Amino acid sequence: MIQVVTSTVTGIGRIEISYSLMQHETTSSQLAILLPGFRYSTDAPVFHFSTSLLLERHVDVLEINYEYYREQYDEIEDIGEIVRQDVATIVDHVLSQHTYEQFYLIGKSLGTIAMVTELKRSIFQDAFAIWLTPLIQRDDVRETIVSSETPRLVVIGDRDHCYTESRYKEISDVPLLTSVLLPDVNHSLEREHDTLGSLAVLTQVIDAINQFLPDNVTDGD
Template identity: 45%
Template sequence: MLKTNTEIVKGYKEMNIPYTLLSVGENSKSLSIFLPGAGYTVRSPLFHYSNDIFLNKGFDVLQVNYQYNDKVYAEFSMEEICEAIKYDVRTVLDIVLQKTSYENFYIIGKSLGTIAMSSELSRDIFEEAKAVWLTPLIQRDDVFDAMVSSTNRGLCFIGDNDHCYIEERFIQLANNSKIIARLIPNVNHSLEYENNTVESIEVLKSVITDIKNF
């Protein structure tokens, strides 16, 4: 039976940061952490289906539901949003991990979420965590450097029609033997084709299958 626990913590500048912890069993030792994008939420397809996969494997799933598209963040610069997400994710994880005893971790970050992911993977507790990078912001040095030097087993998906895609940087991070890097031709920042719904669903199926098998 699915158990859902939703809480709100005070994050950066005392903003409310909701999070939800889902579990199907008692005292799971495995946790999957979802760090969505600014507009790509945990209800969006990649996270929706990943959620089912991990719950079916007996993982607890932690969804960090920051809302940086909300008007309260309207005056924040991009750099302040970046500081906020790192602070907010760290705050949520500290609270959750303080109450639990997980031993096995997956961290799945999409777009903006990969900024916090890059920071969190440096923590000792996540030394053996598996990392799933969905459309990482490789144009940013912090994300790119974290991926190039990462010692975590990783799985990366990005399209060459993504505004964040930089061929030279993708080649460098793909040379990291710890990361399986998937470049999907002609898909955008949502890992979708602009005008081909059926083919977009095929991409979704492929990505979810790879995550399931990772």
């Protein structure tokens, strides 16, 4: 049985940021932190099914539901810095109340900026990092993916506006890093004007995540 606690934390500009913590009835030692994109929320397909997969594996899930497209953020110039600080605030808040031993960070697009900062924390030094459509045009994101010592999975399409062949090759050549390049797939992890093709891509992404996750013994069994 899953218990869902939804609450808010005050972020930058004293704007409330919503989060949902999904916990198993029998205590889990594992937590996945989901960091969505600018308009790609945790309700979107890849995150929805990633959450289902993680819960099946007895991993608790923390969904951080920032909404930086709202009018309250119109005057803010550097959304990248805001997402770093807001994510850190929520993670600190949740981890002050709950204890976990194993972590998974799953970020998409804007969320990958926050991953750069979070992976510098000692508590996440052994975290599994899943980079979905990462902003590899940014030096900080690319350098973190390349130089991080955590297990890494990178998923991106060759029709993604963030994709460049040279930067992807630099990433895919890194030893012990798993990379998936999806042909004819855009930044939304879809094939334009191809519904069935997009569903096939979704299956491929979730399968890649499933294969990447470690085969831990299920807690509480």
